[in-house]
Amino acid sequence: MKRFIIFIALCFVFTITGYTQQKTYCNPINIDYGYTPFKSFSSQGKHRATADPVIVNFKEKLFLFSTNQEGYWWSDDMLNWKFVYRKFLLDDTYTHDLNAPAAWAMKDTLYVYGSTWKSDFPIWKSTNPTVDDWEIALDTLKVGAWDPAFHYEEEKDKLYLYWGSSNVWPILGTEINTKTMQSEGYTVPIVRLFPEDHGWERFGEYNDNVFLQPFIEGAWMTKHNGKYYMQYGAPATEFSGYADGVYVSKDPLDRFEYQQHNPFSYKPGGFARGAGHGATFQDNFDNYWHVSTIFISTKNNFERRLGIWPAGFDADDVMYCNTAYGDYPTLLPEFAKGKDFSKGLFTGWxxxxxxxxxxxxxxxxxxxxxxxxxxxxxxxxxxxxxxxxxxxxxxxxxxxxxxxxxxxxxxxxxxxxxxxxxxxxxxxxxxxxxxxxxxxxxxxxxxxxxxxxxxxxxxxxxxxxxxxxxxxxxxxxxxxxxxxxxxxxGNGTKPNTVENFTVLRSSPKKYGERRSIWFKWQQNQLADGYVIYWGKSPDKLYGSIMVYGKNEYFFTGADRTDAYYFQIEAFNANGMSERSTIVKSE
Structure with missing residues (x-):
């Protein structure tokens, strides 16, 4: 009888709270972010902070490493993350533990390496990383690396290292000997910024701040269909427009070309803003996701969180990341099987x-x-x-x-x-x-x-x-x-299709700032906000910008020489309108 009463009580609790296996998650992801370890960063108040995330699928579990957390997380489902406390830096007196870390799987082992210019950070390895079970794989990586990223190709038994965080120097690359775990000494430049051509790479909240050159950082490599996709973050972590771009090559260390559709990971509007300095990974169903940095930058420029977005490669091998309604409820991997990730995984709630x-x-x-x-x-x-x-x-x-x-x-x-x-x-x-x-x-x-x-x-x-x-x-x-x-x-009426959507841009035949584009449209009285979709082909509108309350937006992330295509939709608590007719901007 006692067991029966307990069962009834538990059923009542679960009924009124509605707990069950969740099908969705919502950005920023819900993990126990640590607080900044630096007093100098806390003059306006102590606060939680992390950034520069890496997620690696190792033995069908996801392992998440990020800056200054004195440990890492792992998950079976991308929803429930378990924290493992671990300090990787041998000198406990130094507060920088893992900063912009690298993590990669090589054969049956997971490896981790933290940013350093001093060659004082060992490479760690584990075959059982769900617990604190690590050993040193290499005492000193002689080349050193800040914002490192390792890419391992099992079929060739080749390991490559990419690194760099600078507003002067490009991202560099080298091959690492898998036996000695050292560079053979041949280092090459991989990619650098061209803000004079790429508006989104310009420094500043609105890509208009000329007092400082933009930063390139956050290298990450993904191989798909025989091509190497070198991802990088720009222009700086404290801005809404913090984004990831990508260059593509058939050689892991040479001849990289700017992907036409860039930045591929970009979220300058909405509640959770910023989608830069990230990493692309696959879930257990072979779907791609992109984890990246979300900015807050209120108490300090480096007050940040993490977000995970659906990503992938289309039929033309274009790399994309869908951030439309990316801080609204989104389907988890188990429930996203068979979905078109290029169209997003938003539930419609x-x-x-x-x-x-x-x-x-x-x-x-x-x-x-x-x-x-x-x-x-x-x-x-x-x-x-x-x-x-x-x-x-x-x-x-x-x-x-x-x-x-x-x-x-x-x-x-x-x-x-x-x-x-x-x-x-x-x-x-x-x-x-x-x-x-x-x-x-x-x-x-x-x-x-x-x-x-x-x-x-x-x-x-x-x-x-x-x-x-x-x-x-x-x-x-x-x-x-x-x-x-x-x-x-909601129980009301969703907005009508947006009217008079106008795109204003300087003509390519006249003098003007073509990296910036001004959108205007007729205010929809039922709308809470709008989503502008954009791309360089009418069938690849992978970029998106969420705008609340206003009927205009100044887009400063365009590439100077290219034509663009745009669409807009309105939304409120009751749903989304039909999208407008696509507008082309030469």
Whole structure:
């Protein structure tokens, strides 16, 4: 009888919270990001930070390494990531552990190497990396490397190293002897930036800041159909336009040519912005994904997070990465089998509470409540304390069908530097149709994990107009939210097709700045925002830009000599409009 009562109680808990095997995830990915280890980076407040990610599929498990985390994560499903605490630098007094790390699989072994100019970082190896079981493969890599990337070809037993992070020097490459694990001494330049031709490579938030030359960094190599795809990040990590481009060659160390469709990984708009300095990997179903850096850059230029986007190669071997609605609910690998990744894996669950009315328990200074629903990761609301009972409430405007909620915590008055373990967030989320009678829809009052970008997908959609989150426990600091995001289906009307979409660009026969293009369109009264699709062929509109609230956008990422094609669609809580007619810009 006792067992039966326990079973009934558990069924009730799972019913009201809707927990089940999730089919989706939402960027920024929800991992227990460590805090910056540097006091010098914390003058405006201590904060979480990582960047420069690498994901390697090793023995059908995904291993994620990134900057300054004193360890790494692994996952079976790309949703649930398990952290392994490990310091790879032998000198414990130095706070830079893995910085812009390299990771690669070679035969039955996983290898890891961190950035260094001093040749003081060993190459580590493990055949069992789901636990802290590593040994040194090489004491000193003589060539040294900052932002290193290793590419191994099993069929040829060839290993190549690429590296560089500079606004002066190009990315370099060399072959590594697989027996000695050293370079044979022959080093060649691979790619460099041409900002005078490629608008997206120019320095600055809007690619218009001329006081500093842009940085090339974040090398990564992928081989596909006999071709080598050298990926690189530009122009700098602290900007929304941080992106990855790609050069292609049939030789791993020579004759690389700029892919016409560039940057291939780009996300300058929306909540989670930036898609640069990343790595491309395959899941267990042979589909490609691209992991990269998302910027916040509020408390420090190097305050960043990570995102994962569907990627791949089309029938013409063009490398692409789909970031359209890339910070909305997206299908996980197991549920994306057979899908066309070039068209994205967005579920169609819309954001229900963009700029909707909010109420809160308290407000600290100028960290106003509406900052939690303005779709800007750089702004946030903060309560006056981190105490249990502080709360945030959002009004969807009408009873809506809710499929998922993403909770993006912000760092306000936190106390930690470096990696912390054993910390947790605890909270309860209530739903109501009238703002008076409330029902628990998510209960994480006993959660024991650190979830700075928690994402909950409901087994059965929840019907509610009002959503209220009540704080139970914070790992540190105040109860603060940069984005409380409710996804699902509204009951209203979706926008009509955008009218009068106009593309303004200097003529190729006249003097003018052709790397910049101005879009204008008629404001759609039902729209929350718009997505502009772009490319250099009408059938390859792989680029996208999300714009909230405005009816214009100044695109500064064009290549000077090439023609472009553009389309636009409007969206709101109820869905997306039909796309406009494609517009060509010579």
């Amino acid at each position: 819309m954001l229900l509470n963009y700029q909707k009315p909010v109420q809160v328990s308290s407000t600290l200074g100028g960290y106003q409540a509406n900052f939690a629903v303005d779709e800007d990761i750089k702004t946030y609301w903060s309560a006056k304390s981190g105490d249990k009972g502080e709360w945030f409430q959002t009004d969807l405007g009408d009873v809506s069908t809710i499929h998922a909620i993403q909770i993006n915590y912000a760092d306000q008055d936190v106390e930690f530097l470096g990696k912390t373990v054993g910390k947790c967030h605890q909270y309860i989320i209530y739903g109501s149709n009238d703002g008076k009678k409330w029902q628990v829809i998510v209960d994480k009052s006993k959660n024991d994990t650190d979830v700075p970008h928690d994402y909950i997908e409901f087994e059965k959609p929840v019907k509610a107009r009002y959503i209220k989150m009540e704080n139970g426990h914070m790992p540190t600091g105040k109860f603060a939210l940069s984005g409380f995001r409710v996804f699902g289906k």
